[in-house]
Amino acid sequence: MCDRHRGQDDSRACCPGGGRVRGFMQPKLLLLLAQRPAHGYELMESMAQEEDTNVDPGLLYRTLRQFEEDGLVRSSWDTEGRGAARRVYEITDEGLEYLHAWAMNIRRTRERLERFLADYQTHFASPSK
Amino acid sequence: MCDRHRGQDDSRACCPGGGRVRGFMQPKLLLLLAQRPAHGYELMESMAQEEDTNVDPGLLYRTLRQFEEDGLVRSSWDTEGRGAARRVYEITDEGLEYLHAWAMNIRRTRERLERFLADYQTHFASPSK
DNA sequence: TATACTATATGTGTAAGTCATATATCAGAC
DNA sequence: GTCTGATATATGACTTACACATATAGTATA
Numbered sequence: 652m653c654d655r656h657r658g659q660d661d662s663r664a665c666c667p668g669g670g671r672v673r674g675f676m677q678p679k680l681l682l683l684l685a686q687r688p689a690h691g692y693e694l695m696e697s698m699a700q701e702e703d704t705n706v707d708p709g710l711l712y713r714t715l716r717q718f719e720e721d722g723l724v725r726s727s728w729d730t731e732g733r734g735a736a737r738r739v740y741e742i743t744d745e746g747l748e749y750l751h752a753w754a755m756n757i758r759r760t761r762e763r764l765e766r767f768l769a770d771y772q773t774h775f776a777s778p779s780k
Numbered sequence: 781m782c783d784r785h786r787g788q789d790d791s792r793a794c795c796p797g798g799g800r801v802r803g804f805m806q807p808k809l810l811l812l813l814a815q816r817p818a819h820g821y822e823l824m825e826s827m828a829q830e831e832d833t834n835v836d837p838g839l840l841y842r843t844l845r846q847f848e849e850d851g852l853v854r855s856s857w858d859t860e861g862r863g864a865a866r867r868v869y870e871i872t873d874e875g876l877e878y879l880h881a882w883a884m885n886i887r888r889t890r891e892r893l894e895r896f897l898a899d900y901q902t903h904f905a906s907p908s909k
Numbered sequence: 910t911a912t913a914c915t916a917t918a919t920g921t922g923t924a925a926g927t928c929a930t931a932t933a934t935c936a937g938a939c
Numbered sequence: 940g941t942c943t944g945a946t947a948t949a950t951g952a953c954t955t956a957c958a959c960a961t962a963t964a965g966t967a968t969a
Contacts, residue, residue, distance in 0.1 A: 674955090682899060685904075690916080691916070709961095710956075710957055710958080757893055757897060766830070767886060770811060837949080841950095866946085
């Protein structure tokens with residue numbers, strides 16, 4: 652752990668460029684939308700809750716707009732009820748295909764992570780240091 | 781799968797921005813160097829073999845230079861033997877600390893992937909579609 | 910009327926990755 | 940001899956996922 656974060660209990664913050672495997676919000680968003688249509692704020696709360704990572708609203712809304720531009724979701728304004736108008740997103744057929752492709756890649760990634768962790772443990776468990 | 785790649789047997793190529801979780805080369809490089817010192821070309825071959833992904837030499841060499849700048853590895857020229865001179869890298873103590881921090885993050889990431897895949901399968905296995 | 914929460918959005922910058930290309934040495938084919 | 944291909948390292952231009960800051964507007968409640 653780096654000097655900056657040593658002693659902190661939030662090991663997620665460690666380190667500058669050091670750690671984390673990225674690129675996960677997009678499939679996660681598509682899966683949530685496959686389960687049910689939702690608006691951005693709702694998706695943000697779901698993600699913040701299920702993953703224990705802080706979600707950047709800017710990234711989330713931009714990702715949704717990009718998804719719509721790419722035809723993976725479509726949106727409509729919900730002006731019913733109280734509160735500010737909300738844009739409700741639902742997944743398209745193309746979005747579902749994307750999600751399936753993503754799931755395959757994630758399965759492969761999981762296997763790579765498992766091989767990495769196995770190698771890592773083997774190496775640091777052995778007495779040869 | 782997207783139009784561009786439908787029918788191809790290489791599902792890794794799919795799709796433009798669609799899939800793959802990134803940021804994995806760095807911990808993988810550090811683990812390889814923790815196992816034994818090596819030069820760039822050798823690391824490239826190890827990675828291309830163990831992961832079945834094509835490795836970009838540009839990215840690899842730039843990453844190693846960055847590692848050295850950050851003090852995670854140190855290098856020396858090997859002019860022995862025949863062939864072009866090669867720069868041999870070995871991991872430093874700081875690099876080892878980084879590797880440990882990375883391994884923790886990767887463990888957490890694996891759990892997120894597993895939760896995602898479980899949710900995914902649950903959703904698409906159920907008859908409610 | 911102040912403040913907090915709900916809800917969506919932009920601007921700027923960085924880091925990891927992609928693709929193309931440049932370079933030099935050496936081995937073997939022809 | 941020189942041509943091709945493997946070994947070996949490197950730069951330039953570009954894209955994208957993400958981080959961090961900030962803007963905006965409506966609603967609820969104290």
